[in-house]
Amino acid sequence: MKHNVVVAGLGLIGGSLAKAIVQFNQVHVVGYDVNKDTMDFAVMNGIVHESNPDFKQAVQTADVVILAVPISETIRLMKIMDNLPLSHDVVVTDVASVKSSILEVANSLDNKHISFIGGHPMAGSHKKGIQAAKAHLFENAIYVLTPSINSTNEKLELLKYILEPTKSKFVLLNADEHDEMTAVVSHFPHLIASSLVHQANKWSDTHAFLPKLAAGGFQDITRIASSNPAMWQDIFFHNQTKMSQLLEEWIHEMQTLKHLVDSNDKKRMVAFLQNAKTYRDGLGKTDKGAIPSFYDLYVDIRDQTGAIASVAQLLANEEISITNIQILEIRDGITGVLRVSLATEEAQMRSYELLLENKYEIMTI
Numbered sequence: 378m379k380h381n382v383v384v385a386g387l388g389l390i391g392g393s394l395a396k397a398i399v400q401f402n403q404v405h406v407v408g409y410d411v412n413k414d415t416m417d418f419a420v421m422n423g424i425v426h427e428s429n430p431d432f433k434q435a436v437q438t439a440d441v442v443i444l445a446v447p448i449s450e451t452i453r454l455m456k457i458m459d460n461l462p463l464s465h466d467v468v469v470t471d472v473a474s475v476k477s478s479i480l481e482v483a484n485s486l487d488n489k490h491i492s493f494i495g496g497h498p499m500a501g502s503h504k505k506g507i508q509a510a511k512a513h514l515f516e517n518a519i520y521v522l523t524p525s526i527n528s529t530n531e532k533l534e535l536l537k538y539i540l541e542p543t544k545s546k547f548v549l550l551n552a553d554e555h556d557e558m559t560a561v562v563s564h565f566p567h568l569i570a571s572s573l574v575h576q577a578n579k580w581s582d583t584h585a586f587l588p589k590l591a592a593g594g595f596q597d598i599t600r601i602a603s604s605n606p607a608m609w610q611d612i613f614f615h616n617q618t619k620m621s622q623l624l625e626e627w628i629h630e631m632q633t634l635k636h637l638v639d640s641n642d643k644k645r646m647v648a649f650l651q652n653a654k655t656y657r658d659g660l661g662k663t664d665k666g667a668i669p670s671f672y673d674l675y676v677d678i679r680d681q682t683g684a685i686a687s688v689a690q691l692l693a694n695e696e697i698s699i700t701n702i703q704i705l706e707i708r709d710g711i712t713g714v715l716r717v718s719l720a721t722e723e724a725q726m727r728s729y730e731l732l733l734e735n736k737y738e739i740m741t742i
């Protein structure tokens with residue numbers, strides 16, 4: 378028997394989930410979005426089997442509803458569903474980056490036909506919208522599930538079965554635990570990245586050359602500041618208590634750090650940096666977690682015209698897929714190093730050997 382799945386919100390996350398699930402021949406996927414062009418794009422590109430501009434009507438025949446809209450909209454759609462005269466049982470899930478406010482509403486739903494299981498696929502991108510959606514976005518990523526009091530094990534199994542094509546790794550957490558941990562490793566770093574960019578921007582008012590000095594390190598640590606501002610505001614709003622607590626801790630940490638810098642204590646400074654390095658080096662070694670861990674190779678391409686094409690071709694010949702490729706400049710307009718990101722350690726090692734055989738100078742970091 379085919380399961381009817383409604384994906385409400387066909388942006389980066391909803392579109393990516395739909396793209397993965399639609400390949401599964403046990404489901405019929407119906408897409409709903411406030412944006413008509415998005416729905417048309419989804420149908421035309423086979424991301425959903427059909428679209429329905431009427432949410433209330435679409436969910437009437439659904440076995441599973443995936444709410445992939447901004448957090449505040451997720452809550453609104455949950456309340457709409459709660460007030461619908463549903464004729465059969467439906468599993469409702471979401472994808473919101475914050476879980477407590479969602480689960481609070483979920484646990485107070487009155488509609489006996491709704492089993493709510495919160496969800497958070499922990500991978501994404503700085504892009505938004507259906508055009509950025511990818512079927513493999515959640516492959517090997519952690520997919521947090523937070524069942525509500527109105528869900529059962531049987532419903533949980535049904536949801537996992539429907540989401541199986543994402544090839545993600547399911548983890549059960551309670552909402553508060555989830556929000557605390559994601560605040561530390563995802564939400565708070567985002568705030569700091571944006572703050573670092575503001576600091577650089579302020580300094581560039583008096584130091585016009587400063588942006589030219591913003592090398593790889595600055596680009597790496599501030600990459601997430603290029604993400605969707607409206608989405609992150611929504612995340613900070615819904616995880617406000619945890620964000621405020623972390624900010625307080627951070628301010629204290631910065632004061633300690635200032636004392637350390639002012640003291641010129643070499644030994645303590647090395648220990649501070651070494652401890653951070655040891656913990657950082659151990660992160661993302663085996664799994665693709667909240668921060669997708671790419672396996673990078675740095676290829677020296679000074680004085681080599683057409684280097685990107687030849688490196689890409691070399692790897693493509695061996696069916697090694699590149700997740701990202703970037704030229705790092707050593708001086709204004711002068712290319713120096715090609716950063717090639719691979720999805721797995723195995724791909725990184727094979728690429729390393731292949732490039733070495735072909736006389737490229739490479740390093741891993």
Ligand SMILES: NC(=O)C1=CN([C@@H]2O[C@H](COP(=O)(O)OP(=O)(O)OC[C@H]3O[C@@H](n4cnc5c(N)ncnc54)[C@H](O)[C@@H]3O)[C@@H](O)[C@H]2O)C=CC1
Nearest residue numbers: 386387388389390410411446447448473474501502505506
């Ligand atoms: N972007 C990311 O990296 C990640 C985002 N999330 C969560 O996913 C959710 C969606 O984010 P994205 O897909 O990145 O955003 P997006 O902006 O790419 O897509 C949102 C989609 O929802 C539609 N939409 C908005 N309000 C709607 C409504 N009331 N009814 C129907 N459609 C509506 C929009 O037209 C758009 O197509 C957010 O709750 C976010 O917290 C979770 C993991 C990663």
Ligand SMILES: O=C(O)C(=O)Cc1ccc(O)cc1
Nearest residue numbers: 474499500501502503667668
């Ligand atoms: O791009 C990154 O580094 C991310 O961290 C993506 C991301 C954004 C929001 C989430 O709720 C989960 C993952």
